[in-house]
Amino acid sequence: MDRDPRATLQGSVNLTDQMQGPGHAAFQDRSRVLARKEERDKSHLKISGNLFIKQFLHLLTKRQLAEDIKTQYMEKVLHAVFFFGRLHKRQMRPNDFLEPSTLQTLQAKYPQSFQQYGTHLPSLTPYSILLQFGNEVVGCSTQEEMESFLREFNSAVQTAMQQQEHIMKPSNFIFRAAIVSYSFYREPQNKAGFPLFYGASLSCSGEAEREIMISILCLRTWHKAVAFAVYHGLDDLAIVFPDEVQCRAFCYSNGAFKEKPPCVKCKKMYHVDFQPSVGDTREDVQWPYGNCAENESLSKLLQGVPGLQEKVTTTDLDTYQSIEQEFASKIEASFRDQLIKLLQKKNFPLPLQFFEPQ
Numbered sequence: 001m002d003r004d005p006r007a008t009l010q011g012s013v014n015l016t017d018q019m020q021g022p023g024h025a026a027f028q029d030r031s032r033v034l035a036r037k038e039e040r041d042k043s044h045l046k047i048s049g050n051l052f053i054k055q056f057l058h059l060l061t062k063r064q065l066a067e068d069i070k071t072q073y074m075e076k077v078l079h080a081v082f083f084f085g086r087l088h089k090r091q092m093r094p095n096d097f098l099e100p101s102t103l104q105t106l107q108a109k110y111p112q113s114f115q116q117y118g119t120h121l122p123s124l125t126p127y128s129i130l131l132q133f134g135n136e137v138v139g140c141s142t143q144e145e146m147e148s149f150l151r152e153f154n155s156a157v158q159t160a161m162q163q164q165e166h167i168m169k170p171s172n173f174i175f176r177a178a179i180v181s182y183s184f185y186r187e188p189q190n191k192a193g194f195p196l197f198y199g200a201s202l203s204c205s206g207e208a209e210r211e212i213m214i215s216i217l218c219l220r221t222w223h224k225a226v227a228f229a230v231y232h233g234l235d236d237l238a239i240v241f242p243d244e245v246q247c248r249a250f251c252y253s254n255g256a257f258k259e260k261p262p263c264v265k266c267k268k269m270y271h272v273d274f275q276p277s278v279g280d281t282r283e284d285v286q287w288p289y290g291n292c293a294e295n296e297s298l299s300k301l302l303q304g305v306p307g308l309q310e311k312v313t314t315t316d317l318d319t320y321q322s323i324e325q326e327f328a329s330k331i332e333a334s335f336r337d338q339l340i341k342l343l344q345k346k347n348f349p350l351p352l353q354f355f356e357p358q
């Protein structure tokens with residue numbers, strides 16, 4: 001059920017508008033523009049959630065999978081989509097995303113997602129759940145395999161988008177990750193090859209939503225060294241990887257993945273062999289520290305290669321142990337406080353609880 005739209009607008013107006021008062025023409029114009037924008041955003045979120053859930057269901061049904069794997073993934077996807085609906089300025093419920101018959105079937109099968117989207121936090125954004133599925137269930141291990149898996153999903157979503165009553169641009173699809181990245185560690189003594197660790201850029205929209213998600217990821221999901229880099233984004237303290245670590249990013253557009261250099265923020269946070277390393281000269285990027293695909297990818301690499309974390313240092317020449325110590329003494333509490341404040345603004349119930357699929 002929607003809240004009174006005027007209540008939302010009252011919360012968004014600035015002081016000048018308040019001084020001019022609701023009767024003022026400029027105030028009314030601004031209110032109308034804001035109301036239209038919120039309505040448009042809501043409609044994009046609704047279509048994006050609906051299509052993401054349907055395509056994910058399709059992924060699950062076309063494969064012979066154990067029932068518990070299906071349940072685990074579907075619960076996570078449903079919960080994450082509903083959670084972003086809950087955070088939206090015009091709060092949404094599961095029935096905003098799903099037609100009555102689909103809703104009934106899914107609710108009977110995956111009740112936990114329906115019960116906990118308004119009380120528990122997700123550990124990943126929808127597109128990162130998709131990457132995890134591609135890696136852990138489908139078994140994509142090479143760049144070709146992963147790109148073909150993602151391309152298939154992206155183009156199915158795009159086709160479905162074109163069949164909507166109101167055609168939506170691909171860039172308005174909220175749960176898409178425009179950028180994916182992988183990193184690997186070319187271990188000197190390992191001749192057998194090295195696994196690729198894929199990450200996606202933050203697939204959600206809205207400034208508060210992004211900040212909430214980055215706090216969750218730093219607190220709960222990502223490796224402590226990545227949380228350290230995000231925390232120190234503003235003060236030039238970076239983490240340094242061994243020379244054998246490489247990180248590559250790709251931008252998805254019109255069915256193809258194109259190589260992409262890191263942004264100014266990623267270059268500041270991570271001293272790592274980025275390939276390609278130069279090319280993005282923008283200085284005033286709008287996204288927050290922690291938004292890019294490189295964060296998730298480097299985090300998975302650190303979590304997935306035994307012993308690698310001990311080889312990471314900071315630009316102040318501190319060891320990995322000192323990163324862990326600072327995480328425990330300061331960084332963890334800081335992300336927790338920030339998350340609590342952001343959730344309070346959304347009237348999200350506390351204490352912090354995380355969604356655990358069955």
Ligand SMILES: [Zn+2]
Pocket residue numbers: 262263264265266267292293294
């Ligand atoms: Zn970046």
